[in-house]
Amino acid sequence: MAEYETVTLERDIACAPERLFHVMTDRDLRQAWSAPDDESVVIIDTFDCRPGGREETRCGPKEAPEFNTVGVFHVVTPGFLSFTETLVVGGRTMSIALCSHEIAESGAGSRLRVTLQITSLAGADLFDDYRGGWSAALDNLAALAAGPRPS
Numbered sequence: 001m002a003e004y005e006t007v008t009l010e011r012d013i014a015c016a017p018e019r020l021f022h023v024m025t026d027r028d029l030r031q032a033w034s035a036p037d038d039e040s041v042v043i044i045d046t047f048d049c050r051p052g053g054r055e056e057t058r059c060g061p062k063e064a065p066e067f068n069t070v071g072v073f074h075v076v077t078p079g080f081l082s083f084t085e086t087l088v089v090g091g092r093t094m095s096i097a098l099c100s101h102e103i104a105e106s107g108a109g110s111r112l113r114v115t116l117q118i119t120s121l122a123g124a125d126l127f128d129d130y131r132g133g134w135s136a137a138l139d140n141l142a143a144l145a146a147g148p149r150p151s
Helices: 017-025 027-034 125-146
Strands: 003-013 040-047 054-061 067-077 080-089 092-106 109-120
Touching: 003 125, 017 027, 017 080, 017 092, 017 109, 017 125, 027 040, 027 125, 092 125, 109 125
Parallel strands: none
Antiparallel strands: 003 109, 040 054, 054 067, 067 080, 080 092, 092 109
């Protein structure tokens, strides 16, 4: 039986909205900030960030990234990024989520609001995993976007 939850996360990030959008939509930068901690990895195998484009990843512990995601981008504009993401483990679909990212100018530079509308096929415990993983990834995103640009 499916379970449903909406998770909303917000961050004030000390960079211009254009910079934040770039960090969110550049393959190498996206790969750098997406892993929630130093023991985890996100490997982006396919990346086509445009409406109708796909993102396919392997993620999880560095020694054995056993989770797979397939994302389809729907809206890719400087102020709004939206995609659906399917999480598959061992060939079994665990969840499907609509992931919406709103970027607005703010006093700190940018305000990012991420709304995840999640359908879990693996029970309600998965919602805490989403909340924790995305929260840590957004902290990484904020640090990377606000930090110095590589030369």
